[in-house]
Amino acid sequence: MGRVLSAKNVTLAGAAAVLIVAGLLPLGVMGAKSLGHYGPVLSNARNWKLLANSLLLAGSTTAVAALAGVPLAILFGKTNLPFRRLFAVLFSLPLLLPPYVLAVGWFQVLGSSWLFGLPGCILVLASCYMPVVMLLTMVYLRTVNPALEEAGRLSANGWRVLTGISLPLAAPGVILSLLLVFLLTLGEFGATTFLRFDVFPVASFTQFSAFYDFGAATAAAMPLVAITLAGLLVERRFLHGKTFAFRWAAPAESSRIRLRALGPLLLLAVLAAMAVALPLSAIFWRGASPRALGDAFHRAGDSALRSLLYAVTAATILTPLGFLLSYLIHRRALPGWRLLDALGLFLFTLPGTVLGIGLIVLWNRPATNWIYTTPLIVIAGFIAQYTALSTRLMLAGLSQVPVAMEEAAELSGAGWVRRIWRILAPLCRGSIGAAWIVTCLFCLRDSSLPLLLAPPGLDTLTARTMTLMANGAPDLIAALCILLVAVTALPLAALAFVWRRRA
Amino acid sequence: MRRRIRLPVLLAGLLASAGCGARRSTTVVVYVSEDQVFSEPILKDFEKETGIRVRAVYDTEEAKSTGVMNRLLAEKNNPQADVYWANEPIRAGLLRQQGISTPYSPGNAKGIPSQFKDPQGYWTGFSARARLLVVSKTAAHKPAGLQAYLDPRWRGRAVIANPLFGTTTAQMAALFSLWGDQKAKQFLAGLRANQVKLSTGNGESADLVASGAFDFSLVDSDDAVSRARQGRPIEIVYPDQGEDGAGVFLIPNAVVLIKGGANTENGKKLMDYLVSEETERKLAAADCAQIPLHPGVPTPPEIKPVDRIKTMKVDYAEIAARLTAIQPVLKEWVGY
Structure with a gap:
C-alpha cells in the first residue's frame, strides 16, 4: 500500500x-x-476528398519543411558559417505569427493568382512551420555527445561524421519535428480557407458554423484520431530504444565543419529574402x-x-x-x-x-x-x-x-x-x-x-x-x-x- | 525560497486580477457579430455616455460571423452574455427557437419600420445592409435582377457566395420563403446548370467581379461600396426594381436580449443606445456604409435611402424558421 x-x-x-x-x-x-453522427460523416464522399486534400497538403508541407529545415539546422548547428545565429533567428520569425497572418502577408506580396490553391498553401505553411524542423534538429544535434563525433573524426571527414553519427543520433528530434509539422498542417484551417484550398477541418467547421451541430462537428473531427495514432506509431517505431550518452553543450568551434562562407551565405540570404523577408516586409512596410x-x-x-x-x-x-x-x-x-x-x-x-x-x-x-x-x-x-x-x-x-x-x-x-x-x-x-x-x-x-x-x-x-x-x-x-x-x-x-x- | 515562489505567486496574482470584476452592476456583457472595427467605437461611446463598462466578445471574418453564435448556444444553460449584437436577424430567430433570448422592445426603436422588428420583441433591427448586384464595368450586358443568374448570356460569368454561410444563407432562405420550395429549388438547379461560380464569401465575390474575372455577383452593400470607394471598375445595381420585381433583400443588424443574463437592466440600456438614430448615423458615416432605418437619418452617398429602394417583403421570423428546414437542401446543393 x-x-x-x-x-x-x-x-x-x-x-x-x-x-x-x-x-x-x-x-x-x-x-x-457525437454518437449517432459517425455514419453520415464516414459515408460522405466529399469528406474523404477533403481528407485526401489534407493529407496531400500535410505531406507536401512536411516534405518541404524537412528539405529546407534539416540542411539549415546543419548549417547553423554544425558549421562555422558566419552570422549563423542571426540567420537562425531570421528563419524562425514566421513561427511567431499565426499562419493566417502570414498568408495575408504573402497575399500582399504575390496577389491571388499566384498564391491561391495547393501550391500557395504549401508555400505559406512550409515557411511557417519550417522553423519547427530547423530548431528541433538544431537542439538535437547539440545533444549528441561530442566524444562520439571526435572519435569519428579520427577516421572520417566532417561531413561523413555528420551523416554517419550526428544526424542518425539526432534522428528522434528530426522525426518528432516532422510529426509536429504534419499534425499542425493537418489541423490548419484559417490559412487554407484564406488561400481557397478545401481541407478536412472544413467538414468540422461547417458543422459548427452553418448547422450549429456540435455532435456532427465532433464526429467530423474524429478521423484525425486515426491519423494521429498512425503518426504516434511511426514516431514510436523510430524512437523506440534510442538511448544515447547525453551532453548538453554547444560544439567546440574547432569541431565545426569548415565552409567557404561566400557561396552558402549568398544562398541563405536569397532564401531568407524569399521565405521570410518578403511576407514580413510587406507587413512591416504597412504597419x-x-x-x-x-x-x-x-x-x-x-x-x-x-x-x-x-x-x-x-x-x-x-x-x-x-x-x-x-x-x-x-x-x-x-x-x-x-x-x-x-x-x-x-x-x-x-x-x-x-x-x-x-x-x-x-x-x-x-x-x-x-x-x-x-x-x-x-x-x-x-x-x-x-x-x-x-x-x-x-x-x-x-x-x-x-x-x-x-x-x-x-x-x-x-x-x-x-x-x-x-x-x-x-x-x-x-x-x-x-x-x-x-x-x-x-x-x-x-x-x-x-x-x-x-x-x-x-x-x-x-x-x-x-x-x-x-x-x-x-x-x-x-x-x-x-x-x-x-x-x-x-x-x-x-x-x-x-x-x-x-x- | 522567496525567489523560487516569486514567479508563480506573481502569475497567480495577475491572473486573479485579470479575472476580477467579472460581474458588477456597472457592467454589461455583449457578444458582437458586427465587425469589431465598426462596433467597438459605438460601444466605447456608450461606455463614455453611461459609465457602464462594456465587456465584449467579437467575432472573426474567419468564423463567418458564427463564432459567438456557437458560444451563445454552448452557454445556453449558464448564459454569460446580456446582449447579442447580430449582423443579421435570422440567427436572432434561431436564438429564440432555442430559448436563449427574451423579449424586450427598446423605446428608441419606435421610428424603425415594423418589418424590421420582431413583433414580440425578441429582436430589434437597425442599420441595414442591402443585397445588391455588383457588376463589372467591362461586362457586355448589365443584369437587372436575380434571374440573370439563370440567363445563358451569363453562363459561367456570374459568381455567388457559398449559401451555407453568412448573408447568402439568409438570402436563400428569403427566396424559399418568397417563392416557395419548388421555384427556389429550380433556381438553385438553374445556378448549377448555368455554371455559376461558388465563392467562399461576399468579399471574394466582389473582388472577382472587380478584377473582371466575372460579370456580376450578389453581395452585401458594404462589399459593393468598399470596392467603389477603392475606385475599382464596378457598378452597383439594385436588383428586381421593376413592377413585377421582388425588390432588394434588406438585412438589418439585430439586437437581442439574452435570457438569464447577469446585467439585464444594463443590457436594456445598451439595446436602447444601439437602435438609436445617433448609432445609425455613426454606422452610416463609417466605412461599413450601413443604411439607416430611422426616417431622416442621412444615408451614405453611394447608397440610395431605404424609402427610394423597392425592398423585398419578407417575414424575418419565417426566414429563420426556413433556414433550418432548407439546410439539407443547401448542404446537398453545395456538395457537403
Missing part, C-alpha cells in the same frame, strides 16, 4: 489527472454528443508607421499584456507537467501510460473549436464560474491542447539520459524526488528550456482557443487581431502583427537571458 502511495506514484498520477481533467473530460462531453503602431497599441495593448500573461502561465504549468508525463511514459511508471501518450497527441491535433466547445459545456456552470469566467478557462484550454508538445520534447530529452544513472542514484539511497531534482532535471535542462519556450510560443500564437474561451473583455492579442481583421484597416492589422512579433520576442529574450546567466 505504501508503495502504491509513494511520492512518485502520487505525483505522476496527479500529472495524469491534470491532463485527464483538462482534456479528456471535455472530450468525453463532445464524444457523447511600421508611428501612427499605425500607436493605434495598434491603443486598441490592443491590454490584449498584448494578457497574451503574455496567459502564455507564460500556461508554459510554466506545461513544462513540469510535460516532464512528469514524459517520465511516466518513458519509464512506463503507471498502467495506462500508452493511453496517456495517445491522449496528449490526440488533443494536440483536435481542432481548437471542438476542444473549446467541450470546455464550455463542461465548465460553464454556476458552481465552476470561478474557472469559466476567469482566464483559468483559457489556461485549461492551452494545457489540454499543448501538453503533447511539452511531453514530446521532454520525452525526447529524457530518452537520451541513460536509465542507469537514475538506478545508480537509487541504489545509493536517493529518493525519487531527489533523483528527479538532482539528476534528471539538470540533465534535461535543455529540453526543459525548449519545452517552456515552445509551449509559450504556441500559446502566444493560438487564436482559436482564446476566441472561444477568453472571458468577455479579457481577450488575447491574436484574438483581437483576428476580430479586427474583419474589415480593419490593413495598416492597423499589419501594426498588430508587429506588436505580436514584439510580444513573442519577450519570452525568447527572457529565456536567452536565463540561459546566458546559467552558462
Whole structure:
C-alpha cells in the first residue's frame, strides 16, 4: 500500500489527472454528443476528398519543411558559417505569427493568382512551420555527445561524421519535428480557407458554423484520431530504444565543419529574402508607421499584456507537467501510460473549436464560474491542447539520459524526488528550456482557443487581431502583427537571458 | 525560497486580477457579430455616455460571423452574455427557437419600420445592409435582377457566395420563403446548370467581379461600396426594381436580449443606445456604409435611402424558421 502511495506514484498520477481533467473530460462531453453522427460523416464522399486534400497538403508541407529545415539546422548547428545565429533567428520569425497572418502577408506580396490553391498553401505553411524542423534538429544535434563525433573524426571527414553519427543520433528530434509539422498542417484551417484550398477541418467547421451541430462537428473531427495514432506509431517505431550518452553543450568551434562562407551565405540570404523577408516586409512596410503602431497599441495593448500573461502561465504549468508525463511514459511508471501518450497527441491535433466547445459545456456552470469566467478557462484550454508538445520534447530529452544513472542514484539511497531534482532535471535542462519556450510560443500564437474561451473583455492579442481583421484597416492589422512579433520576442529574450546567466 | 515562489505567486496574482470584476452592476456583457472595427467605437461611446463598462466578445471574418453564435448556444444553460449584437436577424430567430433570448422592445426603436422588428420583441433591427448586384464595368450586358443568374448570356460569368454561410444563407432562405420550395429549388438547379461560380464569401465575390474575372455577383452593400470607394471598375445595381420585381433583400443588424443574463437592466440600456438614430448615423458615416432605418437619418452617398429602394417583403421570423428546414437542401446543393 505504501508503495502504491509513494511520492512518485502520487505525483505522476496527479500529472495524469491534470491532463485527464483538462482534456479528456471535455472530450468525453463532445464524444457523447457525437454518437449517432459517425455514419453520415464516414459515408460522405466529399469528406474523404477533403481528407485526401489534407493529407496531400500535410505531406507536401512536411516534405518541404524537412528539405529546407534539416540542411539549415546543419548549417547553423554544425558549421562555422558566419552570422549563423542571426540567420537562425531570421528563419524562425514566421513561427511567431499565426499562419493566417502570414498568408495575408504573402497575399500582399504575390496577389491571388499566384498564391491561391495547393501550391500557395504549401508555400505559406512550409515557411511557417519550417522553423519547427530547423530548431528541433538544431537542439538535437547539440545533444549528441561530442566524444562520439571526435572519435569519428579520427577516421572520417566532417561531413561523413555528420551523416554517419550526428544526424542518425539526432534522428528522434528530426522525426518528432516532422510529426509536429504534419499534425499542425493537418489541423490548419484559417490559412487554407484564406488561400481557397478545401481541407478536412472544413467538414468540422461547417458543422459548427452553418448547422450549429456540435455532435456532427465532433464526429467530423474524429478521423484525425486515426491519423494521429498512425503518426504516434511511426514516431514510436523510430524512437523506440534510442538511448544515447547525453551532453548538453554547444560544439567546440574547432569541431565545426569548415565552409567557404561566400557561396552558402549568398544562398541563405536569397532564401531568407524569399521565405521570410518578403511576407514580413510587406507587413512591416504597412504597419511600421508611428501612427499605425500607436493605434495598434491603443486598441490592443491590454490584449498584448494578457497574451503574455496567459502564455507564460500556461508554459510554466506545461513544462513540469510535460516532464512528469514524459517520465511516466518513458519509464512506463503507471498502467495506462500508452493511453496517456495517445491522449496528449490526440488533443494536440483536435481542432481548437471542438476542444473549446467541450470546455464550455463542461465548465460553464454556476458552481465552476470561478474557472469559466476567469482566464483559468483559457489556461485549461492551452494545457489540454499543448501538453503533447511539452511531453514530446521532454520525452525526447529524457530518452537520451541513460536509465542507469537514475538506478545508480537509487541504489545509493536517493529518493525519487531527489533523483528527479538532482539528476534528471539538470540533465534535461535543455529540453526543459525548449519545452517552456515552445509551449509559450504556441500559446502566444493560438487564436482559436482564446476566441472561444477568453472571458468577455479579457481577450488575447491574436484574438483581437483576428476580430479586427474583419474589415480593419490593413495598416492597423499589419501594426498588430508587429506588436505580436514584439510580444513573442519577450519570452525568447527572457529565456536567452536565463540561459546566458546559467552558462 | 522567496525567489523560487516569486514567479508563480506573481502569475497567480495577475491572473486573479485579470479575472476580477467579472460581474458588477456597472457592467454589461455583449457578444458582437458586427465587425469589431465598426462596433467597438459605438460601444466605447456608450461606455463614455453611461459609465457602464462594456465587456465584449467579437467575432472573426474567419468564423463567418458564427463564432459567438456557437458560444451563445454552448452557454445556453449558464448564459454569460446580456446582449447579442447580430449582423443579421435570422440567427436572432434561431436564438429564440432555442430559448436563449427574451423579449424586450427598446423605446428608441419606435421610428424603425415594423418589418424590421420582431413583433414580440425578441429582436430589434437597425442599420441595414442591402443585397445588391455588383457588376463589372467591362461586362457586355448589365443584369437587372436575380434571374440573370439563370440567363445563358451569363453562363459561367456570374459568381455567388457559398449559401451555407453568412448573408447568402439568409438570402436563400428569403427566396424559399418568397417563392416557395419548388421555384427556389429550380433556381438553385438553374445556378448549377448555368455554371455559376461558388465563392467562399461576399468579399471574394466582389473582388472577382472587380478584377473582371466575372460579370456580376450578389453581395452585401458594404462589399459593393468598399470596392467603389477603392475606385475599382464596378457598378452597383439594385436588383428586381421593376413592377413585377421582388425588390432588394434588406438585412438589418439585430439586437437581442439574452435570457438569464447577469446585467439585464444594463443590457436594456445598451439595446436602447444601439437602435438609436445617433448609432445609425455613426454606422452610416463609417466605412461599413450601413443604411439607416430611422426616417431622416442621412444615408451614405453611394447608397440610395431605404424609402427610394423597392425592398423585398419578407417575414424575418419565417426566414429563420426556413433556414433550418432548407439546410439539407443547401448542404446537398453545395456538395457537403
